[in-house]
Every structure is written in C-alpha cells, then in structure tokens.
Amino acid sequence: MKIAIYPGSFDPITCGHLNIIRRASNIFDKLIVCVMINAAKNPMFSLSERVDMIRKVTADLPNVEVDSSDSLLAEYAKEKGSCVIIKGLRAGSDFENEFQMAMINRKINPNLDTMFLTAEHEYMYMSSSTVKELAAYNVDLSGFLPEEIIPDFQKRISTNHQGGK
Numbered sequence: 001m002k003i004a005i006y007p008g009s010f011d012p013i014t015c016g017h018l019n020i021i022r023r024a025s026n027i028f029d030k031l032i033v034c035v036m037i038n039a040a041k042n043p044m045f046s047l048s049e050r051v052d053m054i055r056k057v058t059a060d061l062p063n064v065e066v067d068s069s070d071s072l073l074a075e076y077a078k079e080k081g082s083c084v085i086i087k088g089l090r091a092g093s094d095f096e097n098e099f100q101m102a103m104i105n106r107k108i109n110p111n112l113d114t115m116f117l118t119a120e121h122e123y124m125y126m127s128s129s130t131v132k133e134l135a136a137y138n139v140d141l142s143g144f145l146p147e148e149i150i151p152d153f154q155k156r157i158s159t160n161h162q163g164g165k
C-alpha cells in the first residue's frame with residue numbers, strides 16, 4: 001500500500017490545502033494529513049481544532065487520515081511506513097525553503113522522497129496567514145476557506161477581536 005504524508009501547520013486549512021489533499025489522495029492508496037507542531041509559528045487554532053477542521057472538510061475522502069505530531073517529519077514518516085512527503089508549491093518563494101527541507105529529510109531518512117504538486121492557479125496566492133488577515137477586515141471568505149469551516153472560523157475571529165478590545 002502506497003502511503004503519503006502531507007504535513008503542514010494548517011492554521012487553518014484553506015481551499016489551497018484542500019486542493020492538494022484531493023489531488024494527492026487520487027494518486028496514493030492512503031494520504032495522512034499531519035498537523036505538525038512548528039515552534040517558529042504562533043498558531044491561532046489549537047492542534048485539536050486544526051485536526052477537527054481538516055477532518056470535517058475531508059469527510060468525503062475515505063483514504064484520507066488526519067493526525068498530529070511533534071516528531072521530526074522524517075521519523076514520523078518511518079513510523080507510518082511511508083516513503084513520500086507531499087508538498088504544495090505556490091510561487092518560487094516556496095521553492096528555496098522546500099528544496100532545502102526535502103534534502104534534509106532525505107539525509108535523515110534516505111528512503112524518503114518529497115513530491116511537489118504545483119498549486120492550482122486560483123490558489124497560487126493563498127496562505128493561511130493571508131486568510132486570517134482578510135478575516136480581520138470582514139472580507140467574505142468563500143473561495144478561500146472550505147465552506148464547512150467558515151462559520152466556526154468567523155466566530156473565533158470575532159471572539160478574538162472582542163477579547164482584544
């Protein structure tokens with residue numbers, strides 16, 4: 001069984017992420033979407049909230065599993081019996097960093113390959129941080145976030161704002 005892992009912060013999951021998940025789940029027998037803890041980022045949503053949002057929007061994809069981990073990605077892949085990491089590539093700016101990460105992961109785990117899927121043109125410009133910025137100005141988030149999570153997301157944004165007043 002060919003298992004791939006799609007790691008990220010997913011804070012929150014966007015339509016761009018979901019597009020990569022759908023495409024990768026068509027290629028592999030099983031896709032594990034793993035919310036990774038990134039010490040350099042200060043997330044808006046807790047780990048379990050992010051996992052729940054991803055589960056909600058991938059409920060129609062039977063070969064997609066959602067998990068979270070604070071392990072090293074190369075080790076996590078080994079534990080799960082996977083030899084492929086999926087990454088989405090937006091602009092050239094993603095490339096430098098992702099290329100370096102792919103090399104490092106392969107050095108740690110020589111059986112591990114990284115496969116890049118190019119972003120769909122309509123999602124090229126989309127990132128979780130842009131979506132959070134737009135939400136703060138009450139922009140309509142349809143087309144940015146999967147419909148199923150927009151109400152919960154907006155509720156959280158307005159609670160954060162009230163808390164900040």
Ligand code: ADP
Pocket residue numbers: 007008009010011014015016017020086087088089090094118119120123124125126127128129
């Ligand atoms: P972000 O940069 O939005 O915080 P993550 O760390 O959650 O993203 O990203 C996880 C993976 O998803 C990375 O491989 C990233 O390049 C990819 N990705 C993020 N946004 C998009 C998008 N709009 N289209 C395609 N891939 C994307």
